Amino acid sequence: MAILVTGGAGYIGSHTCIELLLAGYEIIVLDNFSNSKPESLNRVKEISGKDFGFYEVDLLNRSGLEDVFANNTIEAVIHFAGLKAVGESLSIPLHYYHNNITGTLILCDVMKKYGVKNLVFSSSATVYGIPERVPISEDFPLSATNPYGRTKLMIEEILRDLYIADDSWSVALLRYFNPIGAHESGRIGEDPNGIPNNLMPFITQVAVGKRRELQVFGCDYPTVDGSGVRDYIHVVDLALGHLKALERVISSNGVDAFNLGTGTGYSVLEIVTVFEKIANVRIPYKIVKQRPGDVAVSYADPSKAKNELGWTAKRGIEEMCRDSWRWQEKNLNGYETSISRIEININYKE
């Protein structure tokens, strides 16, 4: 019996594949490489020392997906595949709705056809919209502020309806806070296309001289230093949360949402300070106006995942920064092997 991992070549998927393989699961990976590279899967094999089946299939390609189910005995699906850039979702909303929602509808329909009803879904803390207070617990009101967030919210509702119609389904909705960090080997990590939208890859690209300076979005939030506060979680802790959720969906039925976060918030400027210390690199930054749609403070109440899944995040902010840095420093151009075209100018502190 195998676990199908959709989007397994991506940032969180590749880290989860390693933990699944190390825990002894047989896995099948599916990806269309729309936001990832085959090299990440080579490195998953290298780190884990194990092989696995791979299908280059788009979830929108129903017959391709059916082949995967027809040719393998699948026990459960961990569903990472989706588009995730908030800004891009505002420019091309139909593409986001089609890829994320239609892709999930096709996946669930094919799962149903093959009698596979155990699903772990990548949701996001974005489903809390603008939270009234922190820490955020799973029973907070849900809303979305952009098409990407709406796809997550809609998929959560679709999966709840699926269970209402057929209570033999078992679904974990994992609401991730802010994943950063990388595998401690420095062989896999986050490899964004173009200019990074997220804080940590931007910082690491400034650190290696690919970008001149960080823009800090806002210094007038009601926070410790005026910059935005988030719950950063090490991607390996996040990956391990999927293994706990998998055990749960395999052993019981129902639909349940879980926050995967540490419960601690750090401001942008605090992250810059920790990163500079860990990497011994200066991060030049400029404070600019708030980014539209950003909330001041977001951090999780992770107690439900602790009590019901037996999961807690173990890795601290220094380890997160160290592992992000190691990945970037060893892979200046991400998974691209050629580094000759980028100018490398690491600004080590004296």
Ligand code: NAD
């Ligand atoms: P990622 O882009 O690195 O990985 C997603 C993978 O899915 C990519 O490899 C991409 O090629 C693949 N994919 C996309 N659409 C596909 C399709 N139609 N068919 C087949 N493959 C497809 O992103 P990630 O950071 O690893 O995120 C994984 C999941 O977690 C996503 O659903 C994302 O929305 C969610 N999430 C991410 C974050 C974050 O900050 N990284 C936060 C909350 C939730």
Ligand code: UFG
């Ligand atoms: N930030 C900067 N400069 C940058 C990038 C980010 O100051 O160049 C700030 C943001 O304003 C925010 C913090 O750094 O205060 C974190 O921003 P990210 O873009 O890294 O993360 P977000 O919290 O905005 O969003 C992330 C994911 C979403 C997900 C959300 C909720 O990108 O997909 O977390 O979990 F929905």
